[in-house]
Amino acid sequence: MVDMLVRLYDLPEGGGLRAELASRGITIRPCRPYEAHIVATWVGENFSHRWVSEFNIAMAHQPCGCFIATQESRVLGFACVDTTARGYIGPMGVQEDARGTGLGKALLITALEQMRHLGYAYAVIGGVGPCDFYRRTVGAIEIPGSTPGIYADILPEKN
Secondary structure: OOOEEEEHHHOOOOHHHHHHHHOOOEEEEEOOHHHHHHHHHHHHHHOOHHHHHHHHHHHOOOOOOEEEEEEOOEEEEEEEEOOOOOOEEEEEEEOHHHOOOOHHHHHHHHHHHHHHHOOOOEEEEOOOOOHHHHHHHHOOEEOOOOOOHHHOOOOOOOO
């Protein structure tokens, strides 16, 4: 899977997206330390244990490097920054029954805004699956020769 590059100085506005979601009772916010174990369990159940490892790194940052989408005290999605490597965004994901609602876009832009706020000019999206989503949403471009990139020699998970 290819890596992609995003220009953080040219992001779409995220405030309107978050306001529209808020009108539907959905909040985009940083994950709080006292609920990290709940979100880690949710990430492991809905995505992968590798992503739990990266989530844990994001939670160790100050400020927090993980944003979550919630509705009625239920986690719907997450996006992490500076996990696999500095300047990387991801992992990120939205619960299957909440996809297509704009949550992924709002989480992505919110996390990228945080990176811009921290002083980054560019962000790398590592090991991208849905390239078209990132192209459309934030103008991401593929990085030539980035497969497997940083994800070479990954240890296998035990079943």
